[in-house]
Amino acid sequence: MIKNLAPKLSDAEYEKNFTDINPPFLPHNAKIEANRCLFCFDAPCIRACPTHIDIPAFIKKIASANMRGSAKEILDANILGMSCGRICPVDSLCEGACVYNERDVEPIEIGRLQRYSIDWFYENWDKAKAMFKAGKPNGKHVACIGGGPSSLSCAFYLAQLGYAVTIYDKNDKPGGLNTYGIARYKMSAEEALKEVRLVEHVGVKFKQNCEVGKDIQVDKLTKDNDAVFIGIGLGQTEDLGIPGEDLTGVVDAITFIDELKHNKLRDVRVGRRVAVIGAGNTSVDAATQAKRLGAEMVMVLYRRSEDEMPAYEYEYEIAKKDGCVYYFLTAPKQIVGKGSVTGIECVRMKLGKPDASGRPAPEPIPGSEFVLDCDMVIKSLGQKKQGQFAQKMLGLKTDSRGRIVVNETTMQTSNPKLYAGGDCVNGGREVVNAVAHGKRAAWAIHKKLTGEDIDLDGLWKDETIRRVANKAENQYA
Amino acid sequence: MADLSINCAGIKSPNPFWLASAPPTNSGGQIQRAFDLGWGGAVWKTLGEQIINVNSRFWSLDYGSTRMMGLNNIELITARPWDTNIREIKETKKKYPKNAVIVSMMIESKRESWHEAVKQVNDTGCDGIELNFGCPHGMSERGMGSAVGQVPEYTKMITEWVKEVAEVPVLVKLTPNISNVAVVGRAAAAAKADGISLINTINSIMGINLDNFAPYPSVDGKGSHGGYCGPAVKPIALNMVSAIAKDAEIAIPVSGIGGVTTWQDAVEFMVLGATSVQVCTAVMHYGYRIVEDMIDGLSNWMDEKGYAKCTDFIGKALPNIKDWSDLNLNYRIIAKIDPKLCIGCELCHVAAWDGSHQCIDLEMGNGHRVPIVNEPECVGCNLCMLVCPVDGCITMVEQPTGKKPTSWRQYQAELGKNPKCEPPGYIEH
Numbered sequence: 001m002i003k004n005l006a007p008k009l010s011d012a013e014y015e016k017n018f019t020d021i022n023p024p025f026l027p028h029n030a031k032i033e034a035n036r037c038l039f040c041f042d043a044p045c046i047r048a049c050p051t052h053i054d055i056p057a058f059i060k061k062i063a064s065a066n067m068r069g070s071a072k073e074i075l076d077a078n079i080l081g082m083s084c085g086r087i088c089p090v091d092s093l094c095e096g097a098c099v100y101n102e103r104d105v106e107p108i109e110i111g112r113l114q115r116y117s118i119d120w121f122y123e124n125w126d127k128a129k130a131m132f133k134a135g136k137p138n139g140k141h142v143a144c145i146g147g148g149p150s151s152l153s154c155a156f157y158l159a160q161l162g163y164a165v166t167i168y169d170k171n172d173k174p175g176g177l178n179t180y181g182i183a184r185y186k187m188s189a190e191e192a193l194k195e196v197r198l199v200e201h202v203g204v205k206f207k208q209n210c211e212v213g214k215d216i217q218v219d220k221l222t223k224d225n226d227a228v229f230i231g232i233g234l235g236q237t238e239d240l241g242i243p244g245e246d247l248t249g250v251v252d253a254i255t256f257i258d259e260l261k262h263n264k265l266r267d268v269r270v271g272r273r274v275a276v277i278g279a280g281n282t283s284v285d286a287a288t289q290a291k292r293l294g295a296e297m298v299m300v301l302y303r304r305s306e307d308e309m310p311a312y313e314y315e316y317e318i319a320k321k322d323g324c325v326y327y328f329l330t331a332p333k334q335i336v337g338k339g340s341v342t343g344i345e346c347v348r349m350k351l352g353k354p355d356a357s358g359r360p361a362p363e364p365i366p367g368s369e370f371v372l373d374c375d376m377v378i379k380s381l382g383q384k385k386q387g388q389f390a391q392k393m394l395g396l397k398t399d400s401r402g403r404i405v406v407n408e409t410t411m412q413t414s415n416p417k418l419y420a421g422g423d424c425v426n427g428g429r430e431v432v433n434a435v436a437h438g439k440r441a442a443w444a445i446h447k448k449l450t451g452e453d454i455d456l457d458g459l460w461k462d463e464t465i466r467r468v469a470n471k472a473e474n475q476y477a
Numbered sequence: 478m479a480d481l482s483i484n485c486a487g488i489k490s491p492n493p494f495w496l497a498s499a500p501p502t503n504s505g506g507q508i509q510r511a512f513d514l515g516w517g518g519a520v521w522k523t524l525g526e527q528i529i530n531v532n533s534r535f536w537s538l539d540y541g542s543t544r545m546m547g548l549n550n551i552e553l554i555t556a557r558p559w560d561t562n563i564r565e566i567k568e569t570k571k572k573y574p575k576n577a578v579i580v581s582m583m584i585e586s587k588r589e590s591w592h593e594a595v596k597q598v599n600d601t602g603c604d605g606i607e608l609n610f611g612c613p614h615g616m617s618e619r620g621m622g623s624a625v626g627q628v629p630e631y632t633k634m635i636t637e638w639v640k641e642v643a644e645v646p647v648l649v650k651l652t653p654n655i656s657n658v659a660v661v662g663r664a665a666a667a668a669k670a671d672g673i674s675l676i677n678t679i680n681s682i683m684g685i686n687l688d689n690f691a692p693y694p695s696v697d698g699k700g701s702h703g704g705y706c707g708p709a710v711k712p713i714a715l716n717m718v719s720a721i722a723k724d725a726e727i728a729i730p731v732s733g734i735g736g737v738t739t740w741q742d743a744v745e746f747m748v749l750g751a752t753s754v755q756v757c758t759a760v761m762h763y764g765y766r767i768v769e770d771m772i773d774g775l776s777n778w779m780d781e782k783g784y785a786k787c788t789d790f791i792g793k794a795l796p797n798i799k800d801w802s803d804l805n806l807n808y809r810i811i812a813k814i815d816p817k818l819c820i821g822c823e824l825c826h827v828a829a830w831d832g833s834h835q836c837i838d839l840e841m842g843n844g845h846r847v848p849i850v851n852e853p854e855c856v857g858c859n860l861c862m863l864v865c866p867v868d869g870c871i872t873m874v875e876q877p878t879g880k881k882p883t884s885w886r887q888y889q890a891e892l893g894k895n896p897k898c899e900p901p902g903y904i905e906h
Contacts, residue, residue, distance in 0.1 A: 028868040039763050057769065064739040066774035068781075 002249045003340040004272040004375045006294040014265040017292035021185045021318070022086065022112065030116045034063040037108050040099055045110060048097035050436040051078040052458030055094060059113055071121035072131050074114055077439075077458035079156040080149055080195055082122065083178050084432045085115035086187045089312045093432070122194050134203035135162030140449055141225040143168060145212045148176020149431045150231035150422030152199050153438025154445075157456055159202040161446055167204060168221070170211035176233055177423075178431060180258045183285040185292070189261045213393045222417055227445045230394065230404065230413070230420040231438065234383030234428055240277060244335025245379075253278075253286040253380035260289055271376030273297040275344050276324075277332055283380035284315040287324045290378065298324045299372060303331040303349050303362040331362065333369060335377055343373045386424045394418065403427045410444035411437055419445060479779035480786045481772065483517075485752035486672030486730040487646040488605040490577035492517035493743065493787055494771050497734050497755035498581035498607060498650075501765070503555065505565030509572060511765040515772050518577025520674075520755060523554035523609045524562050524598070525583040525621070535761075536683040536694040538709060547709035548758045549681045551694065551701055553615045554583050559597075566601040577753075579605040579648065582639075583612065583621050586631070591638045599644040606643055608636060608670075610661075611652035611677025614703050623677065626652035629664035636668035646671035648732060651721075653710075654680050658717045659724045666727045673721055674732040674755065676714045678704025707758035711736030715749055719798045722750025738767075740774030747787065748794035805882040806902035810857035810873040812837070812850045818870035821846030825861035825871060833860045856903065 009017070025033065037059040045055045053074055061070035074081040090096070090111040098107030121128050140163050144151035147169030155165040173179050178192040200206065210216055212232075221228050237252035239245060249271060260268050270293040276283050279302035291298045300319065302309060305328050309316065319326075329349040336343040348368035355361035387402025397405045397414035404413055404420045411419045421437025423429065443456050453461070481492040495518035496502045496511055508519045530553055538547035555562060570578045580603045584594045598606060610626030617624040625631045632649065639647055649665035651658055653676040662673055680702045683693040692700030714735020722731050733751030737743050738759040746754045759767055784790050814825070826848040829837035836854035840847065850861075862871040883891075883901035891898050 031868075041764060057766075060767075061770050061774065064741060064770055064774050066740065066770060066777055068777045069770060069773040072773075 001340060002269055002271050002375050003337070003342060006270045006272045006296060008266055009294045011266075013294075018185050018265060018289075024119055025109075025112050025116045030062060030113060033109055033113055034059050037063070038099065044097040044099060045094040045108075046458075048093045049078075049458075050093075050430075050432045051084075051439065052436075052460055053077040053081070053114075054458065055110055055114075058117060059108065059110070062113060062117055067117065067120045067124075068128060068131065070117040071128065073457075074117055075121070075132070075198075076456075078432065078435050079153050079199065079439075080178065080431055080435050081114055082118040082195055083149070083182075083187060083192060084435070085111050085113075085118055086191075087182055088430060088432050089314070091314055092312060093430075125194075125197075129198070129201050132160065132198065132202050135160050137164065138162035138450070140164070140227075141166075142227050142229065142445060143221045143225045144229040144231060145221070146176060146231040146233055146422075146424075147171060147174040147196075147206065147208070148231055148233050148422060149178055149434035150438040150441075151176070151229060152178075152196065153435040154229045154231065154419075154421065154442045155204040155438075156199045156202060157439055157442035158445065159199070159204045161442070161454070163446075165204045166207060167199075168207045168210045168212055168216060170209065170215075172209060174206050174208060176231075180261060181254055181282070181285075182261075183257065183289055184260055184265075185289070186285075213389070218394055226417075226449050228418050229411075229438070229441050229445070230390075230396075230418060230424060231422045231434070232386050232389065233423040235386055235389075236384055237379050238381040238384055240332060240335075240379055240381065242332055242334050244337065244341070247335055247337045247341045247377075248339055249337070249341035249375055250335060250377045250379065253282045253378050254383065256286050256378055257282070257289065260293075265293065268293060270295050271341070271374065273372075273374040274299070274376045274378060275332075275372060275374040276300045276378045276380055278302065278380035278382065279326070280310040280380060280382060281312060281315050282382075283378075284311050284319045284324075286378045286380050288319050288322045290376075291322045291324055295376075297374075298322075299327055299374065300324055301327045301330045301332060301344075301346060301372075303329065304359065305329055305351060308359045327372075329362065331364065332377075336371060341375055341377055343371045344377055345369060345371045383423075383428060385427065390424065396420070401427060409440070410448075411441035412444060412448075479776050479784060481517075481776060481779075483752050483787050485577075485732055486605070486648060488518070488577050488579060488648075488672075488753075490517035490753060491575055492772055492775075493747065493751075493753045494768050495519060495577060495579070495732065495753050495755045496760060496765075497757040498523050498579075498609065499757040499761070500552065501757060501760045504557070505569045508569055508578070511760075511768075512569075512573045512576045514765045515768045516576070516765065518579060518604070518753065520579040520581050520607050521555075521562065521566060521603075523581040523583045523612070524559060524594070525554045525616075526585065527558055528553040528556055528615075530556050531696045533694045533696050536703070538683060538707075545707060545758065545762050547681075547683075547705055548707040548761065549678070549683050549694075549703040549705045551614050551696075551703040554581075554609070554612070563597060563601055566598075566603055570602040570604075577604045579603065579607050581607045581609050581650070583609040583616060586620055586625065586635060588638045591635060592642050595639055595642045599642070603645060605646045605648060605671075606639065607648040607650050607674055608639060609650050609677070610635070611650045611675070612704065613652060613654050613678055613680045614701060623652040623654055626650075626661055626677070627655050629661050632661050633664040633668045636665050636670050640669050648672040648674045650674040650677055650734075651717075652677045653713060653717055653735075657720075659720050659727065662721045662724060662727045666729050670729060672730040672732060672752075673727065674734055675721060676710070676717050676735045678706045679710055679713065681705035706736065708736040708738055708742075711742060711745075715745060718746055718751055719749040719795060722792060723795055723798060740771045740778065743771060743775060744778065744790070745794075747791050749798070750792045750795055752787070752791055800886075802886040803884045805884060806888065807878050807880040807883050809876045809878050809903065811852050811855040811876055812857070812861050813872050813874045814848060814850060814861075815870050815872070816847040818867050819847045820867055820870075822866060823848060824864045824866070828860050828864045833858050837861055 039056045058073040094110045095107045144167045274290045276287045333345045349362040351360035352363045385402025387398045390396045419441040422434035498520040534552040537545040540546040612622030616622040649670045732753045733746030734755040743754045836851045865871045
């Protein structure tokens with residue numbers, strides 16, 4: 001048992017704390033915002049989007065009340081247009097690239113407009129779904145391992161080309177981190193599942209609770225299919241590697257967020273005082289939600305300084321507004337408690353010479369140890385790479401950081417029949433990056449199996465354009 | 478998916494969207510690029526004797542933060558050599574057999590000159606000819622363009638000359654700078670024109686520089702009236718298109734022009750009788766790519782409404798365009814303000830109080846700012862709804878009067894029979 005549980009809140013408080021953080025546009029606001037778009041030629045926002053959605057085109061269609069056309073424009077380039085409209089770090093991507101920034105004018109709210117368009121699509125699902133359909137069967141089979149964004153994307157585009165696609169997913173529900181790992185105030189699991197429904201609608205089959213290597217063997221998938229796409233994401237949260245990690249009240253961030261998403265908020269247990277270790281975007285999701293569940297004190301511990309913190313600026317802002325307290329240059333030494341957590345012993349750090357990652361290496365200051373009282377510790381050090389699994393189970397080449405090595409253009413791995421994308425390839429980026437990978441793999445698989453070089457929206461096969469675009473993408477990321 | 482193809486006066490096109498004769502159709506390279514992006518047809522920038530242009534040719538009317546609500550120009554017809562245009566027309570038509578290529582022409586008013594020119598145009602393989610009787614600046618001073626279009630007899634005479642030798646359909650493009658456009662339309666129809674395009678641009682002065690009193694666009698400190706177009710002229714164009722389309726004496730197909738920017742604009746022209754629409758200003762602002770949403774939006778709208786082809790809705794609104802005397806005087810609407818949506822700007826109050834019929838009062842002294850409609854005084858003018866910044870906050874709600882629909886014309890007829898009959902509608906005090 002957690003030693004001191006945070007007091008339960010009233011239903012109204014839970015409702016208020018977990019309501020949509022970025023509420024949708026009302027129609028008149030969408031109209032004003034859509035008409036504010038300059039409709040730039042060769043628009044920088046398109047380049048900044050990893051899936052290269054034709055943003056001015058979909059916005060123009062909102063302005064002309066062509067909602068159907070607007071939604072099609074988005075989904076043709078990005079099947080997870082709804083998720084991305086809500087959770088993309090738009091300041092660092094499309095909105096950050098908006099030319100209005102150059103004139104000190106607020107950039108177009110592209111994310112919210114995209115959401116407005118896709119919300120229309122799902123609200124009019126019965127009529128609108130016919131825009132997408134399964135292609136005429138071409139007799140070819142593709143398996144996707146993992147049910148997250150990159151697999152959904154690869155499957156969606158291949159199914160429309162006539163492939164029989166099956167997604168094998170170890171989770172109970174499909175959608176991967178989109179369903180399990182996004183803060184509830186950003187997007188609910190039900191919403192994520194709407195997008196899965198669209199993938200199902202074009203004929204993709206889902207095999208849930210099916211772990212590759214356990215419930216089904218890789219060899220069989222490779223033998224039975226013309227191509228296999230690997231979108232296995234990342235593994236469990238990294239361990240702290242300090243004493244006390246097994247005490248009651250120590251949880252990992254992904255598990256905590258997952259629990260929050262699939263249970264009544266009242267039933268989720270949270271300590272009165274919570275320490276969150278690590279300061280990435282997932283840490284923000286965990287810290288803010290712990291606070292919103294009623295924790296009185298949430299402390300975020302990070303061993304480097306504010307400047308090196310991996311969380312996006314706007315995520316950090318959410319955490320600060322929620323009253324989370326940041327302890328920079330603070331590393332955990334051990335978790336204290338008898339059975340249950342009662343505190344965490346930390347040591348002050350200072351920044352030294354740059355390490356392998358290029359960032360200054362934190363070094364402990366001897367004798368600076370201190371204990372923070374807490375009832376719960378949430379580990380958020382990033383997820384483990386799938387290097388072991390990729391090498392041993394799939395026999396694939398990985399890089400020194402455990403990421404599957406692919407051809408950047410085709411997403412093909414060291415085994416020509418296997419393609420990969422998403423977090424297992426890039427080490428953990430945004431949903432939109434995973435969608436771009438899945439779409440690229442769909443194009444490459446189709447080209448390899450049929451010789452046909454199709455033009456998927458926003459694929460940008462032209463190497464020069466793509467390189468420039470990818471450069472922009474990396475620069476913002 | 479709906480079939481967007483049209484046949485306008487014998488000119489076939491995969492969709493109703495044509496580029497109007499203007500800078501966007503100046504050359505074969507441009508038009509071919511436009512066809513690649515989806516334009517159904519293009520009217521070549523007017524061919525004629527080679528001209529010389531001035532610099533400083535366009536000016537725009539901005540409204541608030543919106544750029545180019547209206548655009549004017551003093552550019553003349555094509556500045557390129559006749560033979561170059563003829564060669565490129567041939568080449569374009571050969572490369573794009575399915576797209577409509579229409580050649581706009583403006584020739585000095587001599588029968589032989591027109592015959593000679595039309596024969597050369599016949600040989601290009603183009604799908605139609607458009608006679609530019611509308612251009613209001615420059616060329617009109619030389620007895621061409623609107624100088625022809627403003628005189629029904631000239632219009633008829635030259636159209637007849639062209640029809641004597643033309644081997645393709647002939648559209649006559651009309652000027653709006655005339656008191657009754659239908660009179661010239663009838664002249665064109667009498668000369669056996671195959672169709673009518675309208676409107677050409679409207680005479681305009683875009684503004685004056687208050688430091689040096691030079692008009693815009695300014696050529697070395699001086700200016701000249703130019704042709705006005707763009708979204709601002711759409712209402713004028715819609716009226717003129719409907720006037721031509723309704724006229725029983727004319728009864729030939731119409732190509733609608735004037736401020737078309739979106740697919741909705743195009744549909745408005747079409748339901749008022751246009752078979753094709755021509756676009757210029759929007760392309761000059763955003764490029765040829767705007768046609769993509771026009772095609773997509775029109776197609777989605779047709780699917781939604783259940784129209785399989787364009788002829789299913791062309792002219793559909795025409796029966797609703799009436800003389801004022803035929804409108805129902807017993808139709809009554811009044812303004813309703815939704816207090817939940819009202820943001821308290823009180824613009825409706827001041828508009829009604831100073832600008833209309835003093836029928837929206839303020840509820841003074843009770844702390845909230847939602848105005849109140851004095852319903853018995855409301856004449857249903859719509860002004861409050863039009864100034865309200867919140868969509869849906871003020872709605873005009875029909876009030877059944879229980880009286881049978883009666884127009885002014887019917888009332889006058891009734892008075893003839895019964896001088897003491899009750900007047901219909903609402904008498905203002």
